[in-house]
């Protein structure tokens with residue numbers, strides 16, 4: 452396992468170097484960085500990446516030589532495994548950089564520092580809504596420089612530069628920080644970035660404020676398809692499927708091509724492994740006592756009925772349940788299969804990698820059932836759509852025990 456991970460790291464390093472060399476001589480090169488509201492989780496952040504990649508595409512179409520700097524992963528509220536180092540994680544640990552680069556030019560943050568000649572970001576734009584809300588109740592696209600509404604998460608140092616979180620890179624400083632009220636699609640930022648701002652590196656903070664340019668359109672799917680999981684994580688997931696779930700690509704008709712630009716599978720052609728895939732989101736989803744999330748008993752009842760209906764005798768469960776709930780779940784569902792990383796695995800893959808392995812295994816199940824409005828489940832839907840599953844086997848969710856109208860997730864059909 453270690454060997455695999457280090458091989459991937461070496462490959463990545465070379466790719467990165469090659470990529471930098473192609474840019475080092477370009478004079479007009481500009482860097483777009485971004486960050487997201489701290490409490491947001493991994494899979495919502497993956498969604499924000501799609502919005503920003505779309506903005507970079509727009510900027511490049513208009514002639515700007517922009518590169519997207521990948522915000523290092525870390526300090527996520529949900530990544531609570533103790534005693535492991537979980538900040539400043541490069542994207543290459545979770546995703547295939549070559550795949551991302553086949554969609555839009557991206558570089559890791561460390562590489563930005565090297566190319567940029569130091570850990571300085573010229574301009575941070577903190578995005579916020581409009582203090583006055585929608586004028587006359589009408590929604591219109593707009594963006595303006597405005598006084599900051601919330602207290603700034605940046606403070607000036609003695610030299611007059613701004614300190615901030617900057618993904619745990621303590622040495623990083625911003626030369627300037629201002630707030631902008633923005634309401635609209637990601638590309639509304641394009642004119643500001645091309646015309647109003649002339650500096651080389653710009654960071655959009657609170658980037659989740661921007662909406663998708665075209666949710667679930669071709670561009671969305673291109674970027675989504677380019678977010679190929681890192682190979683070592685896929686391999687771990689595959690060998691787990693083979694060992695515990697009797698599942699292999701050949702038998703399950705789950706064709707996969709490393710090169711996402713060549714991956715086009717007919718919906719309905721994937722059969723999936725002989726198991727039920729479950730994503731059971733707990734923690735903050737139950738603390739709010741939401742009515743669309745089931746009790747453990749309710750969830751297990753549904754699992755049993757689905758196993759019977761689909762004639763499956765194995766169930767794989769991905770969950771963020773805490774110790775106490777896990778104990779109860781194990782009692783109620785003693786035969787469930789879970790990916791339980793050893794301490795060594797956890798150190799290697801981190802909570803983010805384990806989440807990806809869970810998602811990869813769920814994505815290969817004959818039938819999948821997720822949790823209402825969880826972006827973790829949504830990303831599994833998309834993965835299954837890419838793999839070519841019949842939508843009926845994918846867009847399903849648990850209902851709350853007393854939920855009256857249990858609307859099922861929308862099928863966002865893949866566009867090539």
Ligand SMILES: C[C@@H]1O[C@H](OP(=O)(O)OP(=O)(O)OC[C@H]2O[C@@H](n3cnc4c(=O)[nH]c(N)nc43)[C@H](O)[C@@H]2O)[C@@H](O)[C@H](O)[C@@H]1O
Nearest residue numbers: 490491492493494495529769770771805806809825826827
């Ligand atoms: C209430 C909202 O919930 C949103 O969560 P939601 O969409 O489910 O999905 P995520 O944005 O991924 O956040 C949930 C995080 O919890 C962990 N997690 C949840 N389920 C599993 C699982 O089955 N296996 C593993 N290994 N890890 C899991 C994982 O770290 C994941 O990134 C957040 O993004 C928002 O910021 C906000 O907190």
